[in-house]
Amino acid sequence: MADMSVDGALAKYGPSEISREDILELDDPNYEPGNVAVVTGAASGIGRATALCLAGNGLTIAGIDVDEDGLAEVRERAAELDLPGSVKPVTADLTDEDDIEAAVAEAAELGDLRYLANIAGLQTIAPIAEFPVEKYDLMHDVMQRAPLLLTKACWPHFEENGAGVVGNMCSVHGHIVTKEKVAYNTVKFGLRGLTQSIAAEGDGSIRGFSVSTGYVKTELVAEQLPDSADSRDLTVDKTVQQVMLGHTRATEMMEPYEVGNLFVQGFSEHASHLNGGDMTHDGGMSLTYE
Numbered sequence: 001m002a003d004m005s006v007d008g009a010l011a012k013y014g015p016s017e018i019s020r021e022d023i024l025e026l027d028d029p030n031y032e033p034g035n036v037a038v039v040t041g042a043a044s045g046i047g048r049a050t051a052l053c054l055a056g057n058g059l060t061i062a063g064i065d066v067d068e069d070g071l072a073e074v075r076e077r078a079a080e081l082d083l084p085g086s087v088k089p090v091t092a093d094l095t096d097e098d099d100i101e102a103a104v105a106e107a108a109e110l111g112d113l114r115y116l117a118n119i120a121g122l123q124t125i126a127p128i129a130e131f132p133v134e135k136y137d138l139m140h141d142v143m144q145r146a147p148l149l150l151t152k153a154c155w156p157h158f159e160e161n162g163a164g165v166v167g168n169m170c171s172v173h174g175h176i177v178t179k180e181k182v183a184y185n186t187v188k189f190g191l192r193g194l195t196q197s198i199a200a201e202g203d204g205s206i207r208g209f210s211v212s213t214g215y216v217k218t219e220l221v222a223e224q225l226p227d228s229a230d231s232r233d234l235t236v237d238k239t240v241q242q243v244m245l246g247h248t249r250a251t252e253m254m255e256p257y258e259v260g261n262l263f264v265q266g267f268s269e270h271a272s273h274l275n276g277g278d279m280t281h282d283g284g285m286s287l288t289y290e
């Protein structure tokens with residue numbers, strides 16, 4: 001039996017609520033409400049934080065998710081914070097091609113579509129020999145096929161507007177792998193291929209980059225901590241130190257807004273030479289050894 005309840009784990013290791021002071025505000029003439037960023041997975045975790053950080057820089061966000069209530073909450077939070085930009089909910093299922101096309105068309109109605117953040121995702125943990133193929137397909141549909149379809153649908157708008165940037169939420173699992181996450185590992189490695197393909201074909205005016213982090217303090221990660229501790233016969237604190245942070249040089253997991261701020265930087269004119277590359281912010285996990 002774990003030494004901490006789910007509520008306790010959420011309080012200690014869950015995300016802190018985003019305030020305006022958390023948002024990195026950059027000086028960029030394109031960061032204004034006439035320009036639109038599509039953000040997928042915007043109802044929760046990293047997608048929610050990214051939508052708020054980009055709206056905090058004045059952009060109009062088309063927040064895509066299947067979770068309608070979650071999207072409504074993010075729109076309210078953006079208004080409560082009195083951000084210079086706003087979040088418009090666009091309910092869509094990223095496994096559905098028609099939904100994707102309709103969502104991009106709706107986003108383009110909001111202004112000049114210039115940015116796409118592919119963040120929506122999900123996880124399944126199982127050994128290869130038992131890996132459920134329907135979950136493998138679902139994860140590839142949401143995390144690899146949808147980013148391509150969205151990029152494809154956004155491309156003509158980027159060309160029409162003279163520029164575009166696609167940011168893909170990757171992971172340390174796009175660089176190194178852990179066992180029992182074969183679908184996640186293959187998806188994240190593949191996303192880096194998509195990112196580089198965008199750079200190759202974007203010809204300088206359309207850029208692509210990816211963001212790779214270790215564990216982030218999302219609700220999902222915090223809620224799973226007691227079970228994770230139980231299965232390892234560890235305390236929750238030890239699980240965080242040994243499993244989430246064990247291979248890093250960090251003392252704390254990253255906050256979702258810190259990831260959102262990487263998209264703020266990557267989309268901005270200050271990152272004009274970031275093209276095809278990965279913003280690795282994993283506390284040293286993939287680049288150090290003992």
Ligand code: NAD
Binds near residue numbers: 093215216
């Ligand atoms: P989360 O579960 O909090 O958010 C994921 C969102 O994606 C949810 O709102 C969900 O409704 C949405 N989504 C899932 N399937 C969808 C579909 N078919 N159509 C539309 N929306 C759908 O997860 P998170 O932890 O914020 O992770 C977001 C991304 O960040 C994922 O790609 C994940 O791989 C990556 N990531 C997370 C961590 C971490 O520690 N949390 C670390 C590295 C990378």
